[in-house]
Amino acid sequence: MYQYDDFDRRMITDRARQFRGQVERRLSGEITEDEFKHLRLKNGLYKQLHAYMMRVAVPYGLLSSTQVRKLAHIARVYDKGYAHLTTRQNVQYNWPRLVDVPNILDELASVEMHAVQTSGNCVRNISSDHFAGVAVDEIEDPRPYCEILRQWSTFHPEFSNLPRKFKIAVTGTPGDDRTAVRFHDIGLRIVANAQGEHGFEVIVGGGMGRTPVIGSVVRPFLPKRHLLSYCESILRVYNLYGRRDNKHKARIKILLVSLGVDEFRRRVEEDWEATRTPELELPDAEIARVSAFFAPPPYEKLPTSSDRLTALALGRDRELGNWVKNNVVRHKVPGYSAVVVSVKVPGIPPGDVSDTQLDAIADLADKYSFGHVCVTHTQNLVLADVKTSDLPQLHADLVALDLGKSNIGKLTDVITCPGLDYCDLANARSIPLSLEIAERFDRIDYLNDLGEVSIKISGCINACGHHHVGNIGILGIDKRGEEFYQLMLGGSPGNDASIGKILGAALPQNEIVDAVEKVLDRYLVVRESPEEKFLETVRRVGFEPFKQAVYGAAGTADAGGE
Amino acid sequence: MGNHWIVTGNFTESGAVAWRRADGTWSQRFVESGLLPDEQAAKRIADTANATEQREISDPYVIEVRADGSTLDPLSARERIRANGPTIPMRRPDSGLGRGKRG
Numbered sequence: 001m002y003q004y005d006d007f008d009r010r011m012i013t014d015r016a017r018q019f020r021g022q023v024e025r026r027l028s029g030e031i032t033e034d035e036f037k038h039l040r041l042k043n044g045l046y047k048q049l050h051a052y053m054m055r056v057a058v059p060y061g062l063l064s065s066t067q068v069r070k071l072a073h074i075a076r077v078y079d080k081g082y083a084h085l086t087t088r089q090n091v092q093y094n095w096p097r098l099v100d101v102p103n104i105l106d107e108l109a110s111v112e113m114h115a116v117q118t119s120g121n122c123v124r125n126i127s128s129d130h131f132a133g134v135a136v137d138e139i140e141d142p143r144p145y146c147e148i149l150r151q152w153s154t155f156h157p158e159f160s161n162l163p164r165k166f167k168i169a170v171t172g173t174p175g176d177d178r179t180a181v182r183f184h185d186i187g188l189r190i191v192a193n194a195q196g197e198h199g200f201e202v203i204v205g206g207g208m209g210r211t212p213v214i215g216s217v218v219r220p221f222l223p224k225r226h227l228l229s230y231c232e233s234i235l236r237v238y239n240l241y242g243r244r245d246n247k248h249k250a251r252i253k254i255l256l257v258s259l260g261v262d263e264f265r266r267r268v269e270e271d272w273e274a275t276r277t278p279e280l281e282l283p284d285a286e287i288a289r290v291s292a293f294f295a296p297p298p299y300e301k302l303p304t305s306s307d308r309l310t311a312l313a314l315g316r317d318r319e320l321g322n323w324v325k326n327n328v329v330r331h332k333v334p335g336y337s338a339v340v341v342s343v344k345v346p347g348i349p350p351g352d353v354s355d356t357q358l359d360a361i362a363d364l365a366d367k368y369s370f371g372h373v374c375v376t377h378t379q380n381l382v383l384a385d386v387k388t389s390d391l392p393q394l395h396a397d398l399v400a401l402d403l404g405k406s407n408i409g410k411l412t413d414v415i416t417c418p419g420l421d422y423c424d425l426a427n428a429r430s431i432p433l434s435l436e437i438a439e440r441f442d443r444i445d446y447l448n449d450l451g452e453v454s455i456k457i458s459g460c461i462n463a464c465g466h467h468h469v470g471n472i473g474i475l476g477i478d479k480r481g482e483e484f485y486q487l488m489l490g491g492s493p494g495n496d497a498s499i500g501k502i503l504g505a506a507l508p509q510n511e512i513v514d515a516v517e518k519v520l521d522r523y524l525v526v527r528e529s530p531e532e533k534f535l536e537t538v539r540r541v542g543f544e545p546f547k548q549a550v551y552g553a554a555g556t557a558d559a560g561g562e
Numbered sequence: 563m564g565n566h567w568i569v570t571g572n573f574t575e576s577g578a579v580a581w582r583r584a585d586g587t588w589s590q591r592f593v594e595s596g597l598l599p600d601e602q603a604a605k606r607i608a609d610t611a612n613a614t615e616q617r618e619i620s621d622p623y624v625i626e627v628r629a630d631g632s633t634l635d636p637l638s639a640r641e642r643i644r645a646n647g648p649t650i651p652m653r654r655p656d657s658g659l660g661r662g663k664r665g
Contacts, residue, residue, distance in 0.1 A: 027575060029617035047620065049644050052577035080652060097576045349650055420640060421648040428639070431650045481638040 001062050001372065002147050002293045004112045011155070012109045015116060019043050020102035027099065044115030045101055048424050054093045054101060055118035056108060060128035060146040060170075061089030061375040061382075065362035068373055070111040072358035078104050083358065085343060085351035085379045087415055087464055088167070089127050090118055094422055116154065121162045123153035123235075127169045129178045130376040133294060134331050134338050134384045140190045140198050142172040144291040145227060148282065152228050159235050163242035164250035166235070167207075174201070180377070180493035182206045182215045183469060185252045186234060191221065199223045204234060204264070205256030208463035212499045213253040216261040218268060224287060229276035230268075236275070237267045297370035297385055302335020305388035309337065312391060322406040322444050323395050337388045339369075341381040341398060342405035342413065346438040349431045350416045351379030360401050368394050378415055380408065410447040411455060411520070412438045415466050419459030419476060420483070426459035428476025428483035428509070433457055436513045450520060453534035456491070469493035471535045472516060473500040485512040489519070489546060490538045503543055504551050515550045522549035565637070566629050567604035568595040569611065570644070571622035579644050580619050582607070588619060592645040597629055 004012070019039070026036040040046075044055040056071070063071075071091055075083045078100045079093040086092055096104060108114055117125050126146045133141045149168060153159065159166070169179040170188040181187035187203035200222040206215025222230050238252045241259070256264045312324040329338040341361070344350050353361070361381060365373045368390050369383040376382055386394055398404040407413050414437055417423065419430030434457055441447065456470030460477075467473035473488035484506040491500030507515055520534075526545050527537045538546070569582035573590070580588040584596030598604040604624040611622040628635045636642045643649060 027617070032616050033574070033620040047572060047577060049640070050577075050579055050647060051572075082652075095577075099575050347651065420643055421650050426640075429643075429649060435650065478639070481640075483639050 001064060001143075002059075002290070008112070009109075012112070012114045013106075015043070015114065016102065016105035016109050019105055023098060023102050038120070040098075040101075041119040042116065043101070043105065044118035045096075045098075046119060046424070048094070048418075048422050049420075050422065051095045052098055052101070053422065054096045054104065054115060055086065056091045056093070056113060056115050057118050057125045058090050058113075058375050059150050060126060060132065060143055061130055061377075062143065063373045063375065064111075065365040065371040065373070067111045067113055068358050068362040068365065070107060070113070072355040072362070074104055074107055075358065076355040082352050082354045084349070084418070085353065085375050085381070087377050087379060087417065087466060088125055089130075089375045089377050090125055091375065092418075094418075117150075121164050121166075122160055123149075123156070123162075123166045123168060126150055126153075127167070127179055127184075127377060129171050129173060130340075130374045130382045131178065131329060131338055131384065132172060132374075133296070134333070134336070135173050135176075136330050136332050137175050138172045138332070139174065139192060140172045141291070141294055142170040142188075142190060143294045144287060145188065145190075145200075145224075146170050147290050147293070148227065148287070149231065152231075158232075159239065162235070162239055163244045164247065164252075166238070166252065168231075175495070177494050180466070180469060180497075182497040183208055183212075183466075183493060184215065185238075186231060187215050188227075193221050197223070200227060202230065202234075205253040205261075207251055207253045208466060208468045209251065210248060210461040210463075211251075211253065212463070212468040213257060214497050214499065215253075216256060216264075218261065218265050225282045225284075226272075226276070227282050229280040230272055232280065233268045233272040233275060236271050237264070241267070296333070297372075299333045299336060299385070300387070302333075302387065302389075304334040305337065306330070308388050309391075312388075317392075319399075319404075319406065320392055320395050322448065323404065324391060326406045326410060326448075327408045328391060331385070333385075335388055337386050337391060339383045339386050339391070339394065340376065340408045341383060341403050342407055343380050343403065344407055344413050344438060345402055345405055346412075346442050347435065348402075349421075350414055350434050350438075353381075357401055357403060360397075361403075364394065364397055378413065380413070406444060407447060409452050409454075411441050411450055411453050412447060413454070414438070415454070415456040415470070417458050417460075417465035419457070419465075423459060423464075425462055426476065427461075427478035428459050428485060430457040430459040430465055430474075430476060433474060433485070433509070433512060437516065440513060440517070449524070449530065451530070451533055453520075453523075455516065466493065467491070468499050469497070470500060471538070472519065474512060474516075477506055479506070483509050485509065487512065487515055487519070487550065489543060490535065492535055496535075501543070504547055518549040519546050522546055564629070566597040566599055566627055567601050567624050568597060568627055569604055569608045569622055569624055570595070570641075571608075571611065571619040574616070574618060574620045580622075582611070582622070593634060595627075595634065597627070597634075601626075 046053045084092040169184040171179045172190045183206040189201040202219040203215040204218045374382040416434040420426040455472045456466040457474040458465035458467040469491040475486045488500035581595040608622040
């Protein structure tokens with residue numbers, strides 16, 4: 001993974017030192033909360049319902065075991081003993097004291113980490129495929145480009161005060177997008193042209209939030225050397241023409257929709273022709289330099305293990321078999337597998353990991369996976385380079401840590417925002433629904449029978465829980481001070497991207513999980529075969545059978561949503 | 563007793579929820595909140611706190627509560643959760659480590 005140079009180190013330690021001074025001035029009363037707010041947000045420090053919340057940047061989700069141990073240490077010493085994995089591959093602490101935050105930043109800086117680009121109207125932490133570097137279907141590792149974009153965008157003076165926040169994702173698997181690339185301000189898909197050269201399909205203007213939009217292709221093929229200059233032109237057009245009068249209309253997706261993709265493209269290309277200079281060209285040597293940080297680890301030469309994987313999946317140990325079937329993914333190197341560690345456990349808020357578990361995960365990463373861990377946007381963890389022969393022992397080790405659930409991609413692998421239990425913006429709680437779903441449907445045969453189906457829950461329209469792209473989406477709303485929930489069906493974040501639609505009238509909290517169960521029961525009845533996935537069934541039969549299941553025949557006529 | 567108003571905010575140093583007592587000091591305990599019968603008077607107190615108590619308290623504001631005998635209940639779900647804390651487990655039960663369930 002990328003290692004800081006002296007410049008990176010100085011930049012981060014300087015930032016931590018500056019923030020220490022800012023905190024001291026706030027605590028002494030020298031500056032007011034209004035003056036301090038934008039300073040703390042530039043360092044990932046929010047104020048939530050019960051406490052401050054600190055969001056730590058994890059570029060493209062990748063962590064070394066040393067960094068994981070540091071995160072455990074911070075959780076133990078400065079917080080309440082746990083950290084939370086976010087839907088942008090970052091890590092959050094829910095209870096830091098302001099007075100401790102400068103020390104936390106120093107601790108982070110000591111392991112080449114920080115909290116910049118996790119808040120504010122700047123280019124945010126760049127996300128990527130959690131199987132980057134090991135995916136069988138990957139045409140090129142996207143992480144070097146994420147890192148190049150990170151270095152280019154960090155503290156970029158022209159883009160430090162954009163109309164609104166700006167999110168970029170990069171995927172190297174054009175055939176199977178795992179990054180929701182079409183729901184980002186800029187989505188970059190590495191593709192090959194007719195000559196076999198790799199470049200980027202540039203997608204702009206996707207997003208969730210209160211106005212969900214699927215991004216548009218602005219350039220089908222961008223040569224790699226132009227990556228920075230072209231992204232710079234996109235951001236410049238956005239910076240110039242994006243709305244600043246209304247926060248809810250300020251994202252680039254609104255600009256792109258209002259201009260139309262052709263006019264937006266024309267303005268970008270015009271700016272690009274006028275401003276691109278040789279200094280912004282990305283030389284092959286620079287790509288090679290950064291790529292060297294992501295060189296494959298020293299894999300052993302092993303025979304192919306697909307037969308062994310099949311044998312484990314079908315073996316007599318059914319719990320191990322289900323885990324291999326659901327949580328283990330084929331690896332591009334023979335004899336190795338990628339493992340998704342489920343952080344979706346009944347009774348535990350999704351994505352919460354304790355200090356003890358973090359320490360243990362770091363040990364497992366060292367023992368089994370070359371010392372690296374990746375945070376997924378689905379709030380799980382990936383050990384990407386595990387010898388297939390080690391899988392039974394790794395599974396046993398994870399079970400002992402209460403991290404051995406076999407539910408990846410299944411109903412109980414729910415994406416959930418913090419919701420009204422923590423978040424200052426939320427209208428309704430999300431985590432209790434997730435816990436109820438985990439409890440009620442925690443039956444492996446039932447989960448396997450349902451197959452691939454996703455539930456995503458957001459406690460407000462900002463959509464941190466990605467409800468728009470859940471096969472089943474749940475959105476919390478406020479009705480006269482009480483929590484209600486809209487049920488949506490048909491969303492997908494992947495190559496077949498679609499935005500879910502509201503099934504009917506919002507339901508109170510004590511009815512929403514029952515409604516999910518009715519939808520699932522109806523799916524099992526109307527699917528053509530066990531092979532037909534939930535999303536395929538919804539697309540084939542439409543909403544009517546599900547409306548009847550949830551609202552009854554009488555309820556279908558007026559079940560038009562809020 | 564009907565509806566009343568109380569002044570709340572967050573302690574600057576810790577970020578913890580702060581409730582203004584009747585004597586003008588601040589508490590982390592919701593039940594110690596001072597009840598104010600007049601919303602406008604409560605807002606004036608919050609504005610004054612914002613102007614003069616920044617060092618101790620951040621972003622003071624007013625919420626409406628239902629006061630019934632000895633019980634005090636915020637009217638909105640948001641403020642009920644602020645008053646009582648998260649409604650979910652706050653950390654993983656590490657006592658389970660080493661004897662986790664399979665499956």
